[in-house]
Amino acid sequence: MEIENYIASGILELYVAGALSPEENLEVQHYALKHPEVEKEIEAIEGAMLQLTAAASAGIPPSGFDGIRDELDDVIVFKPSASEKRTNWATYLGWAASLILAVGLLWVYRENDSLKTEIEVSQQEKENLEQQIIEARSEVADTENILNQLRDQNVTVVALGGQTVSPTSYAKVYWNTEVNKVLIDAQGLPEPPPGYTYQVWSLKLNPLTPTSVGLLDDFVNNEKRVFELPNENESEAFGITLEPEGGSESPTLEQLYTLGVVGP
Template sequence: MDVKEYIASGKLELYVAGALSPEENLEVQHYAIQYPEIRKEIEEIEKAILELTKAASPKMPENGFAKVKAEIDDVIPFTPQASSKGTPWGSYLGWAASVLLAIGLFWMYTENSKLKSEIELTNQEKQSLEDILSDTQEEITSKETLLQEIRDRNVAVVALGGQTVSPESYAKAYWNKEENKVIIDAQGLPEPPDGFTYQVWSLKLNPLTPTSIGLLDDFASQDTKLFTLENANESEAFGITLEPEGGSETPTLDQLYTLGAVGS
């Protein structure tokens, strides 16, 4: 028999792959015993398949396969052995089964990690929505409280009309004398320029005596433009001027934006 021709026929690859009939398998085994070249070629084919199988397995952490092996050993002993003449396919099957299980376990680990990340993201979104809802509820409660205070029967409403520096400006003062409190509705005032703020004055008219009752700070960020200030004065009028940040000791009269008398 021409050994080289037999090796080149491809029959040995089919034998290792388990694709031959029982009769053909016996023939190959017979020749492998008889011809060392054929036996060596079979071992080389097995070795190549094992190397290919290992190379095709997914990348895992350095100790990842040891963990997978421990999982496998709980079910079936995992002790790959070198090829022998009696079991040419057994070693390959062991590697193939192990690699497939490793791939499955690695896939499950990856999916589990993705699921945990999605759950964490969902929890964060849920917390964010809860925070927004809480802030919204607090804002609604605050507005309802202000609305109730404005509608109190003891509140005097003072309309403040625009003055020379800004004729189109307007505001309202809701003054509760019993609680010494004034709520300024500054919706009709333009946003103050950088470095300036609005200052509210309680006025006695005769003689003209202005007393500062507070600043309308954070004007731009205050959506409602409602500001609550303390006022224990016997006010006869209210005025709002534009002043440098921090306020002034006395009003800058040429920057008087609105003015209104109590009871007018």
């Protein structure tokens, strides 16, 4: 009775139409295996559909099965080996492509890296050049400044000649009496030994009275060897001695390098 109801429900018609879910399909198959009358009913429904679809058909293609036989041959003969080969080939090709890509990426990365380095180097060079220009300009300005000071009409030039300890030494004092400044041109002095420095003295001659004008500090790094010092003394002569670093209270006359008298 239960089976008759199952058959009458219409589920078998849906089964033949393919309108059921996979789970429902399995359920129908389960019944069909267990109950021959279900199986028979399914075949009858399919039979009716075969008749209907045949009656509504315009027949088979004129070429019939022969029309597709060759295509089936292709499938049988070539498909497995061809597909296998294709898979392997594609796999190798895939790996090869990956490798090439990886190598390519590495190369591009390196190339990029070296370009970056080159840019950095160029950037550094550019900065260096800019720095040099700035330095050159500042040097020109310094030089012009010095030149202007030397040309000032209030400047008295005093030539200092070499003395016993260093006969070849010489120096010049440009004394601007208007602003009470001296520029010492010490180009003719040797570099002082470590721990020593040159000291400039203003001298009164009668009686001989030395007064310290200042130190030629940082002598080695002053490329122009031009030093600016204040001088408010009524100088009659200028002398330069070598003194221990920091200078001395009074000049060490044994180390008098240059000496010159202010002209009338």
